[in-house]
Amino acid sequence: MTAITIREVPDSILETLKVKAAQGGKSLQAYLLDLVTREAATPTLAEMMARLDRETRAEVSTSDVLSAIDEGRERR
Known part of the structure; x- marks a missing residue:
């Protein structure tokens, strides 16, 4: 491992x-290592936006949406 x-x-x-390390029952080194590890594991805003873009794509046309609205109104 590398020292920082x-x-x-x-x-x-x-x-x-x-103080925060002591309150968590950790040494300063263990506390800072946990902090850095969590930060490294947290996706950046750009990574989250890319993931949302990949996972929320929908192949729905405007006419599909309007048809669904019309069908919903007819069921009332």
């Missing part, structure tokens, strides 16, 4: 991260 170093972290940020 983050330089120039403000003291207030470091203290906040230490």
Whole structure:
């Protein structure tokens, strides 16, 4: 595995991260590794848009939609 170093972290940020790690019962290293792992697993907005585009394609014409509306009205 590779080690990552983050330089120039403000003291207030470091203290906040230490507190959050302790509240979660984790070391700072384990907490940050979980945080980075979750971020890496989260799809970007562009990836989500591409997925939505792939999965929500519908081959329905305007006339199909209008016909369905007419049929629904006739059933009333």
